[in-house]
Structure formats: C-alpha cells, structure tokens
Amino acid sequence: MRTITVPLKLINLQDDGFHLLVEIVVFGETQFAVLDTGASRSVFDKALMEKHVNEISVSEETQAATIFSTSETLQGIIPKLKIGGLTLKNYEAVALDLQSVTDTYLTMGHPAIAAIIGGDILMKYKAKIDYNRLVLRFYK
Numbered sequence: 001m002r003t004i005t006v007p008l009k010l011i012n013l014q015d016d017g018f019h020l021l022v023e024i025v026v027f028g029e030t031q032f033a034v035l036d037t038g039a040s041r042s043v044f045d046k047a048l049m050e051k052h053v054n055e056i057s058v059s060e061e062t063q064a065a066t067i068f069s070t071s072e073t074l075q076g077i078i079p080k081l082k083i084g085g086l087t088l089k090n091y092e093a094v095a096l097d098l099q100s101v102t103d104t105y106l107t108m109g110h111p112a113i114a115a116i117i118g119g120d121i122l123m124k125y126k127a128k129i130d131y132n133r134l135v136l137r138f139y140k
Helices: 046-052 099-107 119-124
Strands: 003-012 018-026 029-035 043-045 057-065 070-083 086-096 115-117 128-130 135-139
Touching: 018 115, 043 046, 046 070, 046 086
Parallel strands: 029 115, 043 086
Antiparallel strands: 003 018, 003 135, 018 029, 018 070, 043 115, 057 070, 070 086, 128 135
16 A cells, blocks of 8 residues: 655634645646545535636535535536645546635635545545644555
C-alpha cells in the first residue's frame, strides 16, 4: 500500500474554531479546499465548474447541505483533480455555490475556497489527519 502525504494549512476562525485547508489542483489551477470530515461528499464551487465544464447538469438530489450552505446542486466531470500526490481522473463532481464561504474567508484574511473535500474521497483513500504534523495521509 502506497502512502501519499499532503501538507495541510490550519486557519484560525477569529478564535471561534479552526478549519483545515488543503491545496488542490483542479482545471490546471492551484486552489484551496476545506477538509471536512463531516461532509459526506466533496463539493466544488459552482462558478468554477460552470467556467470549466461543458456538460453540467442539475443533480437528481436537488439539494445538498454542508456546514456552509444549502442550495441546488450541479453535477459534472472534472477530468483531473490533484490533492498533493493523489491524482483522481474523471472525478464525478457535485457543485454548490461556495461564494459565501470565500467571502467570509477573504474578510478574515484567508484564501478563497474552490472546494470542500469530504467523506467520499477521504474514505476511499483511507485518509488520516495528523494534527501534530499538519499533514493528510492517503493510502492507495
């Protein structure tokens, strides 16, 4: 079994908690994603998906909820998604409007958010979070 180690960034939410961010490469662009162990599924920003995916459709599950928002969901294929050394090809992505998350983060001096990495990816690759070293490990 191969171990893939990915650095994490811990951000302080104005002394009211913390979020873990991970760098991803999606549509050839380096972006940040929130690591959310409570999200059943990873989601990507709707505007990012609409900009890069030609074939996008409204999800049969008309709503999806995360800790950030509830809204209509879209679906499309991301040809290549990289999380550190982990490469996912033809990832069937769900998209939500994450603009309010980005706006909040920017107001606090944090980077914009392109995605939320959730349980579908974390479970499939047996992810482990090391808070001491601020790394995410995937096992492939």
